[in-house]
Structure formats: structure tokens, C-alpha cells
Amino acid sequence: MSQHHVVIGAGPVGRHVAALLAERGDRVTVATRSGRDTGLEAVGHVALDASDVEALTRATEGAAVLYNCANPGNYTQWEQTWPPLAASLLTAAERTGAVYAITGNLYPYGPVDGPMRPDLPDAATDHKGILRARLWADALAAHDAGRVRAVEVRASDYVGRGIGENGHITRVLPAALQGKAVSMVGRTDLPHTFTDVLDVARMLVAAAEDPSSHGRTWMVPSNAPRSQQQALTEVLAAAGKPPVTVRRLPAGMLRAMGIVSPMMREIAQMSYQWTAPYVVDDTETRAHFGIEPTPWDEVCRRTADGV
Secondary structure, three states, X not given: OOOEEEEEOOOHHHHHHHHHHHHOOOEEEEEEOOOOOOOOOOEEEEEOOOOOHHHHHHHHOOOOEEEEOXXXXXXXXXXXXXXXXXXHHHHHHHHHOOEEEEEEEOHHHOOOOOOXXXXXXXXXXXXXXHHHHHHHHHHHHHHHOOOOOEEEEEEOEEEOOOOHHHOHHHHHHHHHHOOOOEEEEOOOOOOEOEEEHHHHHHHHHHHHOOHHHOOOEEEOOOOOOEOHHHHHHHHHHHOOOOOOOEEEEOHHHHHXXXXXXXXXXXXXXXXXXXXXXEOEOOXXXXXXXXXXXXXXXXXXXXXXXXX
């Protein structure tokens, strides 16, 4: 039976979620501040400030799932933007009975020693990681109290189609495709997990529809880790292009730039992700859901094609 789904955000995750749901015949409404059209057939669009809980509740009435695919891009505004937005989403899900499916990230863990698993504590010390951990803690508390059904999926750095400058690989890919040297943050030779945005969407939909998965976080299935340089080289190869020179942008330089640039200061706080191995353990997810990541060669083609 066709169901109604409300997707907040039309970025790469929201667009992929909407496409997956529409392709199987469900009714989908994508809500953004501007109401911009994603170009997806059979998908509705509405202009909506998702932090307006009354408007969001009206839009979510009768929906089976409320997908939080929002991604406020300006780190310097997170403390102002995220709390009212997340509170509105959680309240709307509670009022309407929709499952609350959250697109998370790895920030809540902070620096780690070894692979990241869902059973690790949220132990971040930077304000962005602490904030994202608190937002999940609020949703989990509501779930445990029986007020809402909530689940969060967490992914590493995105690759795939439609990422643009939001991805560490895709940020430098246009120049690399022209044969130009590029600069990448931190160590470029360390193992790092990259997650296809399509797999994030697949996992989010699967988790929303599996009641046994609610009330916890899950890692999105991802391919074996690669270094930044290796990942970029393999994406270039998928486009029939040769490797390029990859320069290292040291974390210390980011911190120095942060003295005059608030945004660079925020990015520098996350540089630990690129100065040590940063690897996801998705064993539990694969066993529970039977979901495997998109094959890496296909991921590389999708990434190259999406520029």
C-alpha cells in the first residue's frame, strides 16, 4: 500500500531518499525553505521553515515517516540553527505519530582509537560533535519514553552523485579532472571510510521501516577504507583521467587560517578526522539488514558523473 513520506531537505541525501520512495510508488513531499523543485517525477514540493513546528506538523499529518535530511551548511551557525530545527522535527513526529528517521554523522564520537561502531559512546569534545550528540540524545529519550519512534543512521564522508563541494573528494574533483594539482586536508595516505550518499538513503529508508531497528543508531554500510589520494585517483580512473598531484594542507595551517576566518576555525576543529585512521565498522548493520554497500567501482563512476 502506498504511504506518504515527508522529507526535510533537498540536499544529496534528501533527494536520494525521495527518489527511492517515489520509484516504488509512495507519495513523497520534499520540504525546503524555498520549496525548490528537485526535478524528481511524482514528488511533491513545499516551501516550509521546518523550525516552525505548527507548519511542520500540518505538513506531516498522515505521514508514515518524517525524514530529517536537513544539513545546515554553515558550521558557524549550527548553535543557532540546529536546536530549534531538531526540536521542531521531534515534536512534529511525536504529534503525528510518524517515524522519525534521522540522517546523522560521525561527529558525536569525536577522536577515536580504532574503528567506529554504534556501541561506542558519544564522547566528542568539540561543540559540533557535542551538539549532534545532544540532538540524538533528545530523540532517544523521547523514544525510550514511548513518545516517538526514532532511529538515526550515521555515515562517513560522502561520495557519489550530487555531493558537490560538500565532499572532500568532490570538492577537488573538478580541478583534478582538468589535470590540475589539488590540496586535501591533513594526511592523504591514511585509511578513511567514504560512504556513497545513495547507500545513506537506502539505509535511512530501511531503518525507518524496520521497527526492530528503532531506538538506536546504525552505521551506513560502506566500502573498505581508502586514503584520500587513493579514493581521488580511483574516481579519476573511472572518468578515464590520470592521477594528479595531491598536496597536503596541514591541520596547523587550518588552525592558523582560523585566526581570521570563523569557518576555517570550525573546520580545523574537525581536522582529527584526517590526521589518523578514520574507519567505520558496519558489521552489525550488514548482519541485521542484509544491506551491502554499492560496489566501489560503481561508486567511483557515480562520483565522477555527478560533477
